[in-house]
Structures are given as structure tokens and as C-alpha cells.
Amino acid sequence: MEEAKLRKLGRGLLKAPNVQELAKQQLATIPPQYIQDNVEKTSYSSSMLLPQIPVIDMEQLLHGHDHDSELQRLHFACKEWGFFQVVNHGVSISLMEKVKSEIQAFFDLPLEEKKFEQQEGRIEGFAHDLVFSEEQNTQPRIKNLAISILNQMAKALKMDEKEMRDLYTDGMQLLRMNYYPPCPEPDRTYGLNPHSDSDALIILMHLNETEGLQVRKDDTWVPVKPLPNALTVNIGDMMEIVSNGVYKSIVHRAIVNSNERRLSLATFYTFNNDSDLGPALSLIGPNNPPIFRRTNLAKSLEVFSKRKINGKSFIDFMKMEAKDDES
Ligand SMILES: O=C(O)CCC(=O)C(=O)O
Numbered sequence: 001m002e003e004a005k006l007r008k009l010g011r012g013l014l015k016a017p018n019v020q021e022l023a024k025q026q027l028a029t030i031p032p033q034y035i036q037d038n039v040e041k042t043s044y045s046s047s048m049l050l051p052q053i054p055v056i057d058m059e060q061l062l063h064g065h066d067h068d069s070e071l072q073r074l075h076f077a078c079k080e081w082g083f084f085q086v087v088n089h090g091v092s093i094s095l096m097e098k099v100k101s102e103i104q105a106f107f108d109l110p111l112e113e114k115k116f117e118q119q120e121g122r123i124e125g126f127a128h129d130l131v132f133s134e135e136q137n138t139q140p141r142i143k144n145l146a147i148s149i150l151n152q153m154a155k156a157l158k159m160d161e162k163e164m165r166d167l168y169t170d171g172m173q174l175l176r177m178n179y180y181p182p183c184p185e186p187d188r189t190y191g192l193n194p195h196s197d198s199d200a201l202i203i204l205m206h207l208n209e210t211e212g213l214q215v216r217k218d219d220t221w222v223p224v225k226p227l228p229n230a231l232t233v234n235i236g237d238m239m240e241i242v243s244n245g246v247y248k249s250i251v252h253r254a255i256v257n258s259n260e261r262r263l264s265l266a267t268f269y270t271f272n273n274d275s276d277l278g279p280a281l282s283l284i285g286p287n288n289p290p291i292f293r294r295t296n297l298a299k300s301l302e303v304f305s306k307r308k309i310n311g312k313s314f315i316d317f318m319k320m321e322a323k324d325d326e327s
Contacts, residue, residue, distance in 0.1 A: 021111055023181030023261075034189045041187065042214065042221050042255070053081050053215060053224055053232075058145070059088035061152055074149075075156035078235055078243075082250030083215050085230040086149070091141045093229050099138050100207045103263060107179050138205075139267070142231075143173060146201050146269045149233060157243055160282035167242065167271040171200065174268040180212060183256040191254035191262070198301070198314040199236035199268040206232070207263035216251040237315040238271050241292045244279035249315060273298040277318075292318045 022031070054077035061070040077084035106114070147168060154164035180191040191212055204213070206226040213232065214221040224232060240249040256262070271277065278294025292315075293300075304317045 018111060020107065020179055020181055023183070026184075028184055030183060030185045030189055035185075036189050036193070039187060039190065040221070042223070051217070051222060053077070053083045053085060053222070055085045055087060055227065055230070056233075057088050058086050058090060058148065062148060071152060071156050074152055078153060078156070078247040080248075081215070081217065082235045082240075082248035083224070083232065083252070084234075085224075085227055085232050086145070087227060087230045089145050089231055091138055091145065091231065095138055095141070096205065096229065099205070099265070100263075103177055103207055103265060107177075107263065139173065139175070142203050142205075142267050143269075145231070146173075146203055146267070150201060150239075150269075153239070153243075153247070157246060157280070157283060159243075159280045163280050163282050164242075167275050168200065168269070170272045170274075172268075172270045172273070174199075174270075176266045176268070178254065178262075178264045178266065180210075180254060180256050180262040182259055182261055184258060186256045186258055189256065191256045194251050194253040196249045196251050196313050196315065197234065197236040197268060198238065199270045200238040200242075201269045202234045202236055203267045203269075204232040204234070205265040205267075207265055208261070210257070210260045210262035212254045212256065212262045213264070214253050214255060216253075221253070236268070236270075237313060237318075238277060238297070240315055241277055241318055242271075242280050244283055244288060245291050246283075249313075271297055 019034075054073060056074050056077060057064070057070060060066055061074060064070060074084070150164055150168050151161060153159075154161050178192070183189060194216070206213075211223055211225060213224040215224060215234075216222075226232065234252065235247045235249050237249045240247055254262075254264075275297050276294050277297040277300055279288075279290040279292055284290045300318065301314070304314055307317070
């Protein structure tokens with residue numbers, strides 16, 4: 001699965017030079033292997049009033065007197081944007097600040113002290129060397145948040161809540177720290193290529209003030225402007241499949257800029273490998289026929305990664321297979 005994800009991100013599994021070290025050389029141009037064809041420019045001017053991804057107040061959603069309208073806002077955000085920011089999310093500000101400064105300090109270490117560089121054919125790198133103490137570890141809290149959001153999505157979709165619980169119980173949680181150095185030619189490359197995520201739900205912590213995440217909406221790239229202490233959430237392909245296409249796994253990208261570095265921490269949640277991935281049984285029926293096939297989750301990801309379908313996302317693959325099954 002991870003190979004598929006890397007391929008989709010356009011990185012392949014070739015060992016690349018460490019970009020953070022490269023940036024220290026203050027080159028005037030970027031090395032040819034980083035140049036991307038057709039980097040689509042952001043099609044807005046700074047004077048335009050831009051739409052923003054919706055904001056969901058978790059406190060209101062879980063305990064507020066206005067719960068129903070917040071649930072409708074969540075439903076709308078998942079259907080129309082596939083992205084939203086969460087505030088009052090229960091991960092304490094002091095904890096987030098600690099994680100931010102630890103990760104920044106980690107990236108500031110000399111390369112040899114980071115010790116664990118990415119090896120060819122492997123996705124693990126750096127991250128393995130960074131150990132948080134129990135108090136600094138945001139992950140259990142972020143996991144609780146992910147579970148709360150998935151439960152609320154089930155409610156908004158009118159999906160059986162046990163069916164959702166069975167999917168996320170014993171699912172996997174993966175972390176990625178992203179470091180985007182300043183880039184001398186930001187218009188000729190990406191921090192991260194446009195992609196959607198194959199997972200169920202992704203929670204992103206912006207680790208410094210620099211912006212760079214952009215979301216595809218109505219054929220334009222909408223920049224995400226992180227609210228102070230908010231977390232950014234997006235729907236992955238697995239959740240789009242479970243919702244039978246009602247919720248959207250949206251293409252997004254990270255751009256770079258010439259002056260400032262940017263850091264983020266992404267946490268990816270997948271459904272249980274042993275579960276069957278397909279439109280929720282409690283949602284489909286004569287009025288809502290399945291548009292995706294149903295198959296063992298681990299197996300479908302394996303078949304997908306072996307077929308190396310060029311430019312096809314996991315979601316297209318699952319749709320195509322549905323058509324295959326019919327014929
Ligand atoms: O760093 C970001 O803003 C985007 C991260 C992302 O999309 C990813 O890690 O898959």
C-alpha cells in the first residue's frame with residue numbers, strides 16, 4: 001500500500017538527495033530531477049476574495065445545543081469540499097506547541113544526528129529517530145479526534161454506527177512529517193504533487209505559519225489558510241468508497257515558496273485491513289446502488305499497487321472494477 005501511495009505522490013521509490021541539505025547550498029536554480037512539467041499556477045490574484053474550506057467546531061458538534069446544525073455543516077463540508085478545519089478539537093494548545101517546537105528542533109539537527117535517512121525502496125526515514133515522551137505525544141488525542149469525526153460522519157450519512165466502528169477498529173495510523181525548504185524556483189516544482197489520499201481520514205497539523213496547502217475546488221486551487229490552533233482534516237479514498245461517493249476525497253497539493261520553509265505533520269488513518277471495503281451495507285439499496293466494488297481491503301490495495309495503473313487513483317480503480325464485475 002505504501003508503495004502505491006508513494007508512486008501516487010510522484011516520488012517513486014528512488015532515493016533522492018536530502019532536500020533540506022540541498023536548500024542549504026542556496027542554489028539559484030533547482031536541480032533538473034525536481035523540475036515538474038506543467039506546474040499549474042494558482043489562478044487567483046491576492047486581491048480576490050477567496051472561498052475558504054469550512055470550519056467545524058468539535059465542541060459544538062459533540063456537546064453543543066446547536067449540534068444538529070453543526071452536523072449539517074460537517075455533512076456539507078464532506079460532500080462539497082472533502083476538506084475542513086476543526087477548532088475546539090480537544091488537543092491542547094500547549095501539547096501542540098510542544099510537538100511543533102520538538103519537530104522544528106529535530107529538523108534543525110545536523111543530518112548525521114538525524115541518523116535514519118530514507119533508504120532506497122523504503123518509506124521510513126527520519127521520523128524513526130524522533131521520540132516523544134508520553135506527555136508530548138499527541139497521537140492518542142488525535143486518534144480520539146479521528147474516531148469522533150468518523151462517528152459523526154456515520155451519523156450525518158445515516159449509516160449504521162456499528163458498521164463504521166467495525167471499519168475503524170484496529171485500523172492503522174501512520175505519521176508523516178513534511179519539510180518543505182525555501183525553493184529558488186517555486187513555479188517549477190511542487191512540495192507535494194497533486195494527489196488524493198488512499199486512506200480513510202487524514203488530520204494535518206500545520207507546524208509553522210507558512211501557507212502552502214492547496215485544495216482543488218471547481219477547477220481552481222484554493223489555498224488553505226490555517227486558523228490559529230486549528231487542525232485540517234480531509235476525506236480519503238476509503239471514506240469516499242464507504243459513503244458510496246457521497247463524501248469526496250479531494251485532490252490537493254503542497255506548493256513551496258522562495259523565502260520560507262514550511263513544516264506539517266500528517267496523520268493518516270486507514271480502515272481495518274481485514275475488513276471488506278465497499279459502500280456501507282447500511283447505505284445501499286435499490287435507491288442507492290453501489291458505485292464501487294466490495295472486496296477485502298488489504299487485497300484491493302495489493303491488487304491496485306501491482307497493476308500500477310498510470311494516473312489512476314485508488315478510487316478510479318475501485319470504480320473500474322465495479323464495471324468489470326458487471327460485465
Ligand atoms: O503538508 C501539507 O500541507 C500536505 C500534506 C499532504 O498532503 C500529505 O502529507 O499527504
